[in-house]
Amino acid sequence: MKLSTKGRYAVTAMMDLAIHDHQGPVTLADISQCQGISLSYLEQLFAKLRKEGLVEGVRGPGGGYRLGRPSSQISIAEIINAVDENIDVTRCLGSKDCHGGEKCLTHQLWEDLSGRLYEFLDNLTLASFINRPEIREVARRQDTIASRIATMFPPRPTIGVAVNASC
Amino acid sequence: MKLSTKGRYAVTAMMDLAIHDHQGPVTLADISQCQGISLSYLEQLFAKLRKEGLVEGVRGPGGGYRLGRPSSQISIAEIINAVDENIDVTRCLGSKDCHGGEKCLTHQLWEDLSGRLYEFLDNLTLASFINRPEIREVARRQDTIASRIATMFPPRPTIGVAVNASC
DNA sequence: AAGATACTGAGTAATTCAGTCGGGAATTAA
């Protein structure tokens, strides 16, 4: 279990997908612009997320990424594990001994802690975050803004700099 | 909130101190040998732990490090924060805006998650780990082995390679 | 057919990790 900026990028991006799940797929270009992460870097992260089945890509115009499963069935732990993929190998993993034969005490304690942490993050789903009322309110408001803008400039895909109201 | 190998080193080392708290200070050389971490690297980590008051150093022969507070008053979150010191700056920290004026939604969600994680780790103290009965049993057994060896070679500080039974 | 989008892989500067080295400063034991 490792947790770094990379993991944060992945989690916030997944939250983005979850929020806009009912609308179409979300493009990486949107997320990139929204969160200030490079597009290619996002592509690398999403390659890993896709490999784990957490997202699915839709190609072509109007495409983007969608959640691979309902947000209630995607845990934070899964997302972090997908991109950080560091199984945190202690020097004396499993039955291997550090020194004296039996697995050393502190490593047992660490495994204990690590397990508790994983359990904690595995019980937090994407849905448990985005379903809170104040969040739904903001998302709703942004949707209406977005749709209002969409009404003002109807079918044309991009007019200069895209106004992205979903951030 | 960041969590890496570095944090693990710090936590396991602190657990080591906690376990042997009733005996004298623990030397970094011991921990280094026990856990297979370089001595100088440990020194750097402990410099940070000391700055936060989590440990106190005792110089001279028979010296080493002691917990700065009772193990019941040291949380895992504190330890990790002391060495990882990454306050996890999102691009739109505080009142700054990512794009549209108000703090973006996903960053609010991340802060929420980050807060929950911190709270979780802040409620886990060193004591809550080492006070579990099976741990106390192992520690006790190691203590008796250590004291038995100490009885066999009484006052002399080091005889060749130190036999470290506390791993 | 054209354009938008996901995909893939090679390469790269900057940062962090983990370690080495060389030297102090304080304390205890001889």
Place this chain on the structure above:
DNA sequence: TTAATTCCCGACTGAATTACTCAGTATCTT
């Protein structure tokens, strides 16, 4: 007083990781 032991401090270094760039291919919609 001397020597050994330990903490303490700072500069440097190779290796790994981060985050990014570029350049291209595959697939889909219009």
